[in-house]
Amino acid sequence: MILQALKGYYDRKAADPDAGIAPPGFEWKEIPFVIVLDGEGNLVQIEDTRIGDAKKKRAKSFLMPQGEKRTCGVNSYRLWDNAEYIFGLEGGKEKQKAFIAKLGEYLVLENEGLNAMKLFLTNRPAEQAKSRAEWKEIVETKPWLAFRMVGEAELICQHPKVIGALKTEAAQIGNRKPMVCLITGNPAPATRLQPPIKGVRDANTTGADIVSFNLRAFESYGKEERQGENAPISEASSFAYTTALNHLLRKDSTQKIQVGDASTVFWADAPDELEAGFLDLFGEPRKDDPDCNVKAVENLYRSVEMGSFDTDSDTTRFFVLGLAPNAARISVRFWQTGTVAEFAGRIRQHFDDLKIDRASYDPPYLSLFRLLVNIAKLGESKNIPPNLSGDTMRAILSGTPYPATLLQAAIRQIRAEQAKKNDKTGKPLPNVTYARAALIKGCLNRASRFKNQQEDITVSLDTTNSNPAYRLGRLFAVLEKIQEDAAKPAKLNSTIRDRFYGAASSSPVTVFPTLLKLKNHHLAKLSAGQKVYYEKMIGEIVSELREFPPQLPLSEQGRFAIGYYHQQLDLYTKK
Numbered sequence: 001m002i003l004q005a006l007k008g009y010y011d012r013k014a015a016d017p018d019a020g021i022a023p024p025g026f027e028w029k030e031i032p033f034v035i036v037l038d039g040e041g042n043l044v045q046i047e048d049t050r051i052g053d054a055k056k057k058r059a060k061s062f063l064m065p066q067g068e069k070r071t072c073g074v075n076s077y078r079l080w081d082n083a084e085y086i087f088g089l090e091g092g093k094e095k096q097k098a099f100i101a102k103l104g105e106y107l108v109l110e111n112e113g114l115n116a117m118k119l120f121l122t123n124r125p126a127e128q129a130k131s132r133a134e135w136k137e138i139v140e141t142k143p144w145l146a147f148r149m150v151g152e153a154e155l156i157c158q159h160p161k162v163i164g165a166l167k168t169e170a171a172q173i174g175n176r177k178p179m180v181c182l183i184t185g186n187p188a189p190a191t192r193l194q195p196p197i198k199g200v201r202d203a204n205t206t207g208a209d210i211v212s213f214n215l216r217a218f219e220s221y222g223k224e225e226r227q228g229e230n231a232p233i234s235e236a237s238s239f240a241y242t243t244a245l246n247h248l249l250r251k252d253s254t255q256k257i258q259v260g261d262a263s264t265v266f267w268a269d270a271p272d273e274l275e276a277g278f279l280d281l282f283g284e285p286r287k288d289d290p291d292c293n294v295k296a297v298e299n300l301y302r303s304v305e306m307g308s309f310d311t312d313s314d315t316t317r318f319f320v321l322g323l324a325p326n327a328a329r330i331s332v333r334f335w336q337t338g339t340v341a342e343f344a345g346r347i348r349q350h351f352d353d354l355k356i357d358r359a360s361y362d363p364p365y366l367s368l369f370r371l372l373v374n375i376a377k378l379g380e381s382k383n384i385p386p387n388l389s390g391d392t393m394r395a396i397l398s399g400t401p402y403p404a405t406l407l408q409a410a411i412r413q414i415r416a417e418q419a420k421k422n423d424k425t426g427k428p429l430p431n432v433t434y435a436r437a438a439l440i441k442g443c444l445n446r447a448s449r450f451k452n453q454q455e456d457i458t459v460s461l462d463t464t465n466s467n468p469a470y471r472l473g474r475l476f477a478v479l480e481k482i483q484e485d486a487a488k489p490a491k492l493n494s495t496i497r498d499r500f501y502g503a504a505s506s507s508p509v510t511v512f513p514t515l516l517k518l519k520n521h522h523l524a525k526l527s528a529g530q531k532v533y534y535e536k537m538i539g540e541i542v543s544e545l546r547e548f549p550p551q552l553p554l555s556e557q558g559r560f561a562i563g564y565y566h567q568q569l570d571l572y573t574k575k
Contacts (some may be wrong), residue, residue: 031059031064096121181233186522190232196209212482227433264322269456274318317338401446407440414501436561444456482523
């Protein structure tokens with residue numbers, strides 16, 4: 001299903017002349033340096049195609065003959081390669097010979113550029129290039145290199161005569177026996193090794209496989225040394241699905257987001273508003289448009305009135321694929337497919353579930369990355385649990401409950417930061433943040449919904465909610481505020497939150513009796529009006545509390561956090 005959907009995407013893009021997807025036998029490749037030759041094969045210059053500053057330099061992409069997959073040994077590409085094959089660097093003489101031999105296959109075309117390449121490569125190319133300013137970097141980085149004739153705009157491998165020969169070569173059918181292609185269902189020779197997939201974060205830099213068999217134990221009976229026969233895919237189909245996936249995974253792709261360790265791509269059967277807006281719904285805001293996330297979500301909510309996403313009737317198929325590195329292979333972290341209408345509804349439900357009161361400076365909608373960073377240790381993306389991001393995305397797109405580990409991570413981080421302070425000012429930082437409260441609300445309400453129970457967590461402070469944990473969270477926020485008001489204008493070295501939040505949220509009976517006695521000492525320092533205000537508030541909260549529970553399970557610790565967040569936000573909001 002995955003490979004069929006990718007081939008369908010390739011067919012769709014290949015039919016569009018403006019799509020920029022590579023035709024059969026070719027690939028888009030970033031070439032940092034171009035070797036410019038004259039008609040006699042002399043080096044004129046080494047052209048640096050990169051733009052940008054320092055480490056942000058980006059090489060220009062060219063449409064190149066597709067490089068064959070390299071596993072081991074010497075295997076030269078057609079008319080372009082890295083510095084080892086072209087200059088024979090660091091004992092690479094055999095590689096250089098292989099490149100020249102590959103070039104010889106095309107000299108029958110009697111092309112001036114090909115002849116110039118042969119003259120250059122057989123006349124001590126490294127000696128010619130040593131005096132150039134770019135040589136040191138070429139030796140150190142061994143970049144991809146291509147050739148161009150002086151005064152011409154196109155590369156030698158892009159000459160019409162060369163292109164024609166390469167297309168003819170790509171169209172030739174091998175002499176292997178025909179097998180039923182898993183993608184098309186038509187008989188055709190199966191490709192032995194699939195083209196490499198590139199662009200998956202932390203995967204092999206030379207490319208990795210999504211379909212492969214590299215050991216006898218993984219091959220079917222009678223298919224020794226013929227790995228492709230275990231999952232027979234024709235040459236045309238393997239090129240189509242890998243080219244489509246590499247197109248989606250390219251650096252400047254607008255159809256890719258990073259979800260934890262999963263490089264996630266998305267596409268539709270036909271051009272659609274959701275395909276264009278999916279990145280803004282889940283990705284980080286763009287620097288040139290910091291409000292793009294908000295606009296995208298608001299557009300989704302207005303879809304019925306405006307027709308965007310056409311959520312009521314759009315039956316266009318939509319696909320989301322999450323890929324993670326696994327040695328020299330790529331593992332499928334998650335795969336979701338459905339209609340645009342189904343996905344739009346589930347995504348809207350996700351933002352509904354996360355909706356909660358917030359401070360005026362907080363954004364109305366948070367990206368998935370921002371949500372997950374808020375529950376990672378030290379707030380660093382590298383500490384997001386590898387599977388959590390994929391499991392969360394899968395839950396969003398399938399409309400199922402969020403993973404239990406999401407709630408666990410949020411509670412754990414809240415307790416870990418109960419005494420956290422600003423490094424510069426020394427002021428306490430909130431531990432139940434807007435993002436964590438939103439995630440906890442979503443986790444609890446989704447879990448209740450799928451148990452056919454009533455959702456009990458509201459967007460705003462709910463004084464009618466009689467859940468003991470929710471009320472205890474509210475009570476803790478009030479007691480903390482009383483302590484703070486009693487200390488003014490002096491600065492507190494530590495608050496009751498710093499010392500008691502963890503115990504209060506997990507084993508209330510061990511903490512609250514002491515805190516209620518302590519609050520009398522704090523109330524004595526307040527004005528008569530303040531005393532009455534807080535006493536009435538405490539009375540309303542504890543009116544339905546029969547006893548302090550000895551223990552609160554994880555879900556109730558979440559309700560405690562929401563009660564604390566709601567009440568604290570209400571106390572600090574100007575009325």
